[in-house]
Amino acid sequence: MQSSSPAGRAGRPRSAAADTAILAATRAALVDLGWSKLTLGDVATRAGVAKTTLYRRWAGKNELVVDAVAELFDELELPDRGSLAADIEGVVLQFAAILARPEARSGLMAVVAESTRDEALRERIRTSIVERQKRLVLEGRARAQARGELPPEPDTTEAARTADLIFDMVAGAVVHRTLVSAETANGDWVRSFTQVLLWGLTSRPTEPDDG
Amino acid sequence: MQSSSPAGRAGRPRSAAADTAILAATRAALVDLGWSKLTLGDVATRAGVAKTTLYRRWAGKNELVVDAVAELFDELELPDRGSLAADIEGVVLQFAAILARPEARSGLMAVVAESTRDEALRERIRTSIVERQKRLVLEGRARAQARGELPPEPDTTEAARTADLIFDMVAGAVVHRTLVSAETANGDWVRSFTQVLLWGLTSRPTEPDDG
DNA sequence: GCATTACGCTACGACGCGTAGCGAAAGCGC
DNA sequence: GCGCTTTCGCTACGCGTCGTAGCGTAATGC
Known part of the structure; x- marks a missing residue:
């Protein structure tokens, strides 16, 4: 979406690969654990990113799963x-x-x-x-x-x-x-x-x- | 259901009023808090029963809400x-x-x-x-x-x-x-x-x- | 009364949540 | 190259809920 050249946006850009990995990991966790037992820490581990990175992009479990689905x-x-x-x-x-x-x-x-x-x-x-x-x-x-x-x-x-x-x-x-x-x-x-x-x-x- | 004379069942019978109060409290909690923020401790407090009483009758949040709904x-x-x-x-x-x-x-x-x-x-x-x-x-x-x-x-x-x-x-x-x-x-x-x-x-x- | 079961209460370990703080990395403009 | 900015990985923390154990007490049937 807002990748590569977002109008004067300085600094290190967000990794698009991380987004893909996180959403894929979320779906995998949904398959293995279901909604109630899905934890954001587990998703972060599956995606190979830190939990804080996940929280910087999604407000919570709800928003994350909506995007993943x-x-x-x-x-x-x-x-x-x-x-x-x-x-x-x-x-x-x-x-x-x-x-x-x-x-x-x-x-x-x-x-x-x-x-x-x-x-x-x-x-x-x-x-x-x-x-x-x-x-x-x-x-x-x-x-x-x-x-x-x-x-x-x-x-x-x-x-x-x-x-x-x-x-x-x-x-x-x-x-x-x-x-x-x-x-x-x-x-x-x-x-x-x-x-x-x-x-x-x-x-x-x-x-x-x-x- | 199995009230009053449950075939040789000895001891203190379960309070039917507690069941009613718990299910009503669950619905009230659903109105106030919704599903995700509903806690069994809060339901027990609303119903005026101990949390342990609630766990003796229902396995968890899922079963309780099904019965309440x-x-x-x-x-x-x-x-x-x-x-x-x-x-x-x-x-x-x-x-x-x-x-x-x-x-x-x-x-x-x-x-x-x-x-x-x-x-x-x-x-x-x-x-x-x-x-x-x-x-x-x-x-x-x-x-x-x-x-x-x-x-x-x-x-x-x-x-x-x-x-x-x-x-x-x-x-x-x-x-x-x-x-x-x-x-x-x-x-x-x-x-x-x-x-x-x-x-x-x-x-x-x-x-x-x-x- | 006596055995049996349910109840209220307290306390506990375990776990996930969401955040703060840090040093390092990866971009951009010069 | 060099600084500025933002992101990243990591650790650690307080908080709240979970589900259970243990205990003494209350209510019923025999």
């Missing part, structure tokens, strides 16, 4: 698979693959839990993890509209609301299936889920006014 | 609101109301995170929290089938699979909306969600056998 979501992408159903299935499978990794399982839920009492942490999670996922929803919908699978949405407010709903349904279902129900989101499950979601979104003829 | 879900019920859509909206609103309470927000996600590395804890969560929710799904579907809103499902295996899917979608969406997106699951959102879910479930013509 966020890197796992870098691999999320949305290749054009030809249809909206295939696109949804693809991204859900990718998401499920990430959540299948132990460093994501224990780390992600823990920082989300902490974020309920820490607004700054919630914002950090939002920008570095959630927004990255949500972007795929918007991209997938735009692509489906271009294909004619979804009608164009003139009302931008309503469109944003629908995108939020879809996002909560997709991410929530996968997370719940994986972490609470403790079942793998395999191909069968993803197909069933996609079918329900897609029918729910597309076969809305006219809003029944009895509700 | 589980009591919040006792109030979940499914009154007959006349239609499947209304039933779903009702239970989703109830679930959202529970998740709006701070003691549930911070506690529930934290123990779920811990359960990724503790099989016994996961089982405890499942029996005392998750199954209680899932029962409502089964009850609501049976009621909808009796009304004729849903077709009877002869294949019990497929029926169980569908129930699991619905459960993950409902609970997952509400949890994600409430805790990750940090937005309240108000009436508008619940109606939109129910509409998508219901259309997805009912307007499935015949399952294509290509899957």
Whole structure:
């Protein structure tokens, strides 16, 4: 980020390699120990840096784990698979693959839990993890509209609301299936889920006014 | 549970009032301090019992918080609101109301995170929290089938699979909306969600056998 | 009463937290 | 090359929590 030439910044620059090593060590510690038994001293030892170096860069365990887990979501992408159903299935499978990794399982839920009492942490999670996922929803919908699978949405407010709903349904279902129900989101499950979601979104003829 | 006459159990019986006080104190501590800053010594002080008494009944923080949070879900019920859509909206609103309470927000996600590395804890969560929710799904579907809103499902295996899917979608969406997106699951959102879910479930013509 | 179990209280070692202070290293401008 | 600045590794420290041991006391069943 602010490496090499940060505008007149004098003195010894921070080691970028240390950042990489620390985040990797954090993920390794998450795998071996889980969230509660993970200590910053252990992470520092694994990374080959001093504990003080770690504290100079991260305020605490929460922020460190958010950054460590966020890197796992870098691999999320949305290749054009030809249809909206295939696109949804693809991204859900990718998401499920990430959540299948132990460093994501224990780390992600823990920082989300902490974020309920820490607004700054919630914002950090939002920008570095959630927004990255949500972007795929918007991209997938735009692509489906271009294909004619979804009608164009003139009302931008309503469109944003629908995108939020879809996002909560997709991410929530996968997370719940994986972490609470403790079942793998395999191909069968993803197909069933996609079918329900897609029918729910597309076969809305006219809003029944009895509700 | 094993109160009053536990089959030849001699000696001074455990105080049931202490259990109640400890669990209430745990929820109060969750509200004031959140998960990470909650200490068992503080809970014992709040409950008016000795720390050793607390350790004689619960193995640790995880188990204690699970039991404390589980009591919040006792109030979940499914009154007959006349239609499947209304039933779903009702239970989703109830679930959202529970998740709006701070003691549930911070506690529930934290123990779920811990359960990724503790099989016994996961089982405890499942029996005392998750199954209680899932029962409502089964009850609501049976009621909808009796009304004729849903077709009877002869294949019990497929029926169980569908129930699991619905459960993950409902609970997952509400949890994600409430805790990750940090937005309240108000009436508008619940109606939109129910509409998508219901259309997805009912307007499935015949399952294509290509899957 | 007597055995049995739970309770309140105190004290303890162990451990992780987060910080301070030091000398050394690695950059930049001259 | 030389100084200035910032980072780094290391050690040490006070603090708080953990989880347990030990003891005397209280409450129950036989």
